[in-house]
Amino acid sequence: MEPIRKHEGLVYPLNRANVDTDQIIPKQFLKRISRQGFGQFVFYNWRFDSNGELRNDFSLNQPKYQGTSILVAGENFGCGSSREHAPWALQDYGFRVIIAPSYADIFYNNCTKNGILPVKLTEDEVQTLINNAEASQYHLTVDLEAKKVYDTQGFEASFDLDDYKREMLLNGWDEIAVTLTHEDKISQFEEAKG
């Protein structure tokens, strides 16, 4: 996967809690057998009306958010189905960083396997970012090495991410190759187990 160290980008605020993966990518788009091309379907039922036309009342469609790469959302983001198509769709649409107070466990893991950085900030910090990004075009810098998020107007917040996931994201490693360096231990375990 593509490494991510420091990312600067336009923020898109999605002021909703419990956004489930069925919303991120609805089931009718899960039938494809490749990892590519899901971006066009992201938030499909919110972005498009029943005739397949872009809805003006959904904020992601507004001109000021075009080119966004940082998604800021409410708590428990990515709950529900384990579909990795959700991070694939977000990434293919252009998101490299997600910021929320909390995530569903499976979704959080899936992001880190695909070079998307899921940042956890406090409710208050997230609300500040949402307010800023709703008010005007708003850019943030996310620095994974320093584990910091900041803007040019004085906002700065720290976040935590476990060292293992951080290292994988910073280096863009193939996790299977890393695991296979422990091949002898897996074989020993299997022999002992019988």
Place this chain on the structure above:
Amino acid sequence: MRKPKTIIEKIWEKHIVHHEEGKPDLLYIDLHLVHEVTSPQAFEGLRINNRKVRRPDRTFATMDHNVPTIHRNVIKDEVSKTQMETLKANCEEFGVPLADIHHPDQGIVHVIGPELGLTQPGKTIVCGDSHTSTHGAFGALAFGIGTSEVEHVLATQTIWQQKPKTLNVKVNGKLGTGVTAKDLILAIIGKFGVKFGTGYVIEYTGEAIRDLSMEGRMTVCNMSIEAGARAGLISPDDTTVEFLRGKRHVPDGQEFEQLVEEWKALATDEGAIYDEQVEIDADEIEPQVTWGTNPGMCIPVSANVPTVDDANHENEREEITRALEYMGLEGGEPISSVEIEHVFIGSCTNSRLADLKRASEIVKGHKVNPNVRAIVVPGSHSVKAQAEKEGIDVIFKDAGFEWRDAGCSMCLAMNDDVVPEGERCASTSNRNFEGRQGTGARTHLVSPEMAAAAAIKGHFVDVRHLSIPTPS
């Protein structure tokens, strides 16, 4: 004296392949279940990197999400067809056993695992599906994974996992007559919310849990993910042992007796400490109906739909407003007055023989309301065959239900079993998210009994006070 341990810690410790301070553990996986939707990209990854499936003998595949439940031989959707053919080709290429659409073992992956005895206490089980938590009913550590992790498990038979925190959900007392495992888990999520289990593995304990059948326990563990917990489990006991006795992949004779000893030793020790504990009283629980767009938005069938004034803070006001609007509800009306157009009895939550049998007892001798289209989708070929042997299909068909072939069907509506926009469905499945059963479809989660009663009445009704005159 040895420190008392939870079943979660015991299973964890037995599966550590590699441990390094400050890092996740590398855990061995005993059983990997695979289906057509979340596996194609994983097999493709193996091919690109010239890797093999390490343990095809610990891997088992089936087709469930996408399969038609009617006219089995005609798959009109070319993309669905390709996905199923891809699974077949992948299983052949990598030597993975497959119960394909026509195989007698085919069914929803979380129904057939236990049915075949592949699911056993103490095992670590994964599948590219969030409802893998179902298998926890047997005292297995079972959780859903993404496709990258599917590829990782195929290649290495292991997974990197941070040791989870433990959460005891203690259910005191007894469930009343007509109150089911489904009502219990909905009430738990309704009370504690859709994310109280995030970061935890839940163990369900207490008298009401011990009283549940294996089918009931599967229903409860199945919806652990709806509380945010990747896994939920129940310590094995005699109920577990009797369910597994004689199952195809379970050894017999002396070997079985020895296994039983091991299984029972897994149960959480007296005095073991959990990171967190919550309690709920079973006797206070009524049959539940969800009114909104996540499983935590549920109320007793006797209650009224909430209004925005019930919100505790501004964000919740917005959530309730959005949910009411999507669901086409005013707020404040009795949930029992809400009329439905569809009934779906099925899904990995409630499609086992016992579920269908109990629903059929409500249906027997009655007719589906003329405004309602009702379908029953058995969880597996085997459930269907057994139900037909017992005449359960006839009860449903006589009442006007459609009797279908096995699959995930209308739970996520990936096949043709879709609820049309703006229409309302009483569903025994697990998610009432926007668009889940079809774009604009409105889902109300209920037990099989409550779904059956709603099919007859055309609206929600308390199954405990059901007075439907039975024709003599």
